[in-house]
Amino acid sequence: MRRLEGKRAVVTGGGSGIGRASAIRFAREGAAVLVVGRAGNTEETAAAIRSEGETASALIIDASIEENVAEIVRRCVSELGGLEVFFANIGVTGTNTPLLEQTVEEWSEVYRINTISCFLAIKYAGRHMTAQGYGSIILTSSAASLRANAGAISYSASKAAVNNLAQTAANAFAGTGVRVNAVLPGLVETQLTRKVFEDARARGIEAKLGHVTPMKRPGRSEEIAAAAAFLASDDSSYVDGQLLSVDGGVSSTHPYGRIAL
Amino acid sequence: MNSRLQDRVCVVTGAARGIGLAIAERFGREGGRLACVDVSARRLEPAVEGLKSEGFEARAYGVDVGKREDVHALFAQIESEFAAPVAVLVNNAVWARFEPLAQIEIETVERMFAVGVHGLIWTTQAAAPQMERRGGGSIVNLSSVSAFNPAKDSIAYSALKAGVVGLSRASAIELSAKKIRVNVIAPGMIGTPASIAQFDEATIAARQAEMPAGRFGEPEEIAALAAFLASDDASYIQGAVVTADGGWTIPAR
Numbered sequence: 001m002r003r004l005e006g007k008r009a010v011v012t013g014g015g016s017g018i019g020r021a022s023a024i025r026f027a028r029e030g031a032a033v034l035v036v037g038r039a040g041n042t043e044e045t046a047a048a049i050r051s052e053g054e055t056a057s058a059l060i061i062d063a064s065i066e067e068n069v070a071e072i073v074r075r076c077v078s079e080l081g082g083l084e085v086f087f088a089n090i091g092v093t094g095t096n097t098p099l100l101e102q103t104v105e106e107w108s109e110v111y112r113i114n115t116i117s118c119f120l121a122i123k124y125a126g127r128h129m130t131a132q133g134y135g136s137i138i139l140t141s142s143a144a145s146l147r148a149n150a151g152a153i154s155y156s157a158s159k160a161a162v163n164n165l166a167q168t169a170a171n172a173f174a175g176t177g178v179r180v181n182a183v184l185p186g187l188v189e190t191q192l193t194r195k196v197f198e199d200a201r202a203r204g205i206e207a208k209l210g211h212v213t214p215m216k217r218p219g220r221s222e223e224i225a226a227a228a229a230f231l232a233s234d235d236s237s238y239v240d241g242q243l244l245s246v247d248g249g250v251s252s253t254h255p256y257g258r259i260a261l
Numbered sequence: 262m263n264s265r266l267q268d269r270v271c272v273v274t275g276a277a278r279g280i281g282l283a284i285a286e287r288f289g290r291e292g293g294r295l296a297c298v299d300v301s302a303r304r305l306e307p308a309v310e311g312l313k314s315e316g317f318e319a320r321a322y323g324v325d326v327g328k329r330e331d332v333h334a335l336f337a338q339i340e341s342e343f344a345a346p347v348a349v350l351v352n353n354a355v356w357a358r359f360e361p362l363a364q365i366e367i368e369t370v371e372r373m374f375a376v377g378v379h380g381l382i383w384t385t386q387a388a389a390p391q392m393e394r395r396g397g398g399s400i401v402n403l404s405s406v407s408a409f410n411p412a413k414d415s416i417a418y419s420a421l422k423a424g425v426v427g428l429s430r431a432s433a434i435e436l437s438a439k440k441i442r443v444n445v446i447a448p449g450m451i452g453t454p455a456s457i458a459q460f461d462e463a464t465i466a467a468r469q470a471e472m473p474a475g476r477f478g479e480p481e482e483i484a485a486l487a488a489f490l491a492s493d494d495a496s497y498i499q500g501a502v503v504t505a506d507g508g509w510t511i512p513a514r
Contacts, residue, residue: 001290171512174473179508186497214437219497226494235485238449238478240508245501249437252430252500 003233005030009085010076010125012063012117015041017190018140019089020048021221022228026087027054029229032080036063036072055080063090064113069120073128083128085232088121089140090114093192094152107154114158115165122169126178133177138231139166141182143247150186150250159184163243170241179240181231186210186247187218213248265492267292270343272336274326274384275354277304279453280403283480284351284487289317291488293349296339298322300354300376326354327375329383336387346391349491352381352402357421359414359459370417378424385432389441397440399491402429403483404447404502410510422447426502433500442499444490449506452477471514474507 009026013019015037023035023045032055035046042058049056057079061068076083094110095102118139129135144151145159166182173180187210189197197218200206210218227246230236245251271288275281276297285295285308295317299305302323312319320342324335340346356376358369381402392398404425411419426445433443450456450468457465457477469476486505489495504510 167511170508171473174508174512175475213499214434215497215499216437223497226496227498230486230489230494235489236505237485238474238482238505238507239486239503240473240506241511242504244498244503246495246497247499248497249430249433249499249501252502253434 002028002030003229003235004085007031007084007232008034008076008080008082009087009232010034010036010072010083011087011089012036012072012121013089013091013140014045015039017192018185018188018221018224019087020045021225022087022089023056024049025222025225025229026085026232027052027056029233031085031232032056034059034072034076034080036061038062063088064117064120066120069117069124073124077128083125084134085136085138086121086125087138087140087228087232088118090117091140091192092155094154094158096152099153102154110154110158111161114155115161118162118165122165122180126169126173129178130173130176135178136232136236137169137178137180138228139180139182141166141184141243143184143186143245143251145184146245146251166243167241179236181236181239181242181244183224183227183231184243184245184247184251185219185224186213186245186250188221188224189218190221210248213250214253215248217248219246219248264292265488265494266349268294269348270294270296270339270345271349271351271491272296272298272339272347272384272388273351273353274298274380277301277308279455280448280451280480280483281351281353282308283484284353285312285319286315287481287484287488288349288491289315289319291492294343294345295319296322296343296347298324298326298335298354300325325376326380326384327372329379332380332383333387336384336391340391346395347388348392348395348398350384350388350398350400351487351491352384352400354380355403357418359418361414362416365417373417373421374424377421378428381425381428385443389436389439392441393439398442399495400429400432400436400441400443401487401490402443402445404429404445406447406449406504406506406510408447430500437499442495444495444498444500445502446483446486446490447502447504447506448478448483449504449509450477451480451483453480471512472507472509473511474509476507478505478507
């Protein structure tokens with residue numbers, strides 16, 4: 001039972017981490033995938049998929065710019081023959097500058113890349129999908145959208161806006177057959193979080209990473225990809241406007257986990 | 262990818278019909294070995310015969326989950342008859358009445374909570390040691406959008422379903438160390454015969470118009486979500502509440 005058989009899917013931020021794992025998982029579920037990213041590793045993801053006998057193209061482009069997102073949708077339709085799934089997955093972390101020192105420039109950039117990129121995905125994929133009466137749009141949010149001290153402040157706020165966008169866009173697409181949901185990863189080792197993991201390894205406390213979650217470990221990109229595949233597929237056909245936490249329980253339990261556990 | 266529950270003993274309560282039966286059927290298609298529990302042996306027998314005729318391994322257990330001793334005996338019997346510990350537990354059984362405040366009787370509330378909250382504590386208590394013995398497991402509990410967004414005449418029901426969320430998340434904390442995940446499904450309006458029968462046609466049309474999906478859900482759609490949460494595809498999902506309501510509770514009106 002390959003759950004994305006015959007579907008055409010865009011995955012942005014597909015060169016590494018959650019995007020790469022999701023592109024590979026979508027392809028293994030039968031989807032033809034347009035892997036989008038800014039760097040050369042985008043092509044590597046597509047090549048890895050093709051080496052498994054599945055279908056993928058790569059497009060090296062910045063998915064935070066309006067005309068580029070329009071181009072991504074056009075390319076998916078022209079190269080892969082259609083578009084049923086769009087996973088909007090690019091993001092930046094923001095900085096841990098003290099709050100009172102933060103600048104509008106940083107906030108604008110974090111919002112542009114984390115939040116407005118999701119709006120653009122919804123706008124251009126949504127035009128195509130509402131016209132065909134079918135589609136699933138998935139936005140990458142974060143456990144930091146629900147809890148403080150799980151990421152930079154600008155990052156956390158930008159991801160909370162993504163949550164709201166999943167809900168308001170789902171409502172705006174009422175009756176169109178197009179669903180919009182967000183996936184909220186906890187701590188996962190990706191390009192974005194590499195420094196956290198490297199610092200922990202350097203200090204010999206890697207085993208403590210993820211210890212505030214009930215599951216006492218960080219997540220893996222493949223675990224986020226499995227959730228994204230669920231949201232992409234018709235297995236989630238009645239799930240719309242939802243925020244799916246994939247965080248080992250950090251957002252669903254007592255915040256003072258170390259004491260409670 | 263097509264057999265995510267291969268060879269796993271899956272207990273489904275309230276399995277005789279509706280969402281519970283759809284879950285059992287989906288788990289069967291994913292390779293699960295089905296321990297079907299329902300308070301009504303009379304309704305359960307033909308349902309389990311149907312599952313067997315689809316080629317699934319399925320056994321019927323007519324047990325009231327509200328009774329602690331019966332539940333512990335049930336899980337011992339399941340482990341013995343399947344010759345394997347339970348890997349997956351879906352708490353779907355429910356008994357409910359929807360009434361205005363003044364009409365709520367002691368017997369109604371006691372029965373609702375015996376099945377829908379106490380029952381979950383007893384099944385979790387009985388299943389956890391078996392799951393721990395096999396190196397982990399997954400528990401999926403059925404709540405409702407009523408837990409957070411109650412409708413009319415659902416004072417007892419909302420309390421019941423909010424209770425499911427609390428006990429699930431608290432269980433998640435304790436059971437994480439045993440590699441057991443506990444998650445919650447909050448369905449909206451699902452078009453089972455029992456739920457449709459509560460409403461006249463005008464009410465049904467009005468409710469559907471409120472939903473971005475424009476329709477009630479199908480039991481199979483809840484079953485697909487249950488299969489995801491039960492499987493290793495949800496291996497980093499813990500204590501989560503996943504709403505499947507076609508977007509019903511998203512808009513303000």
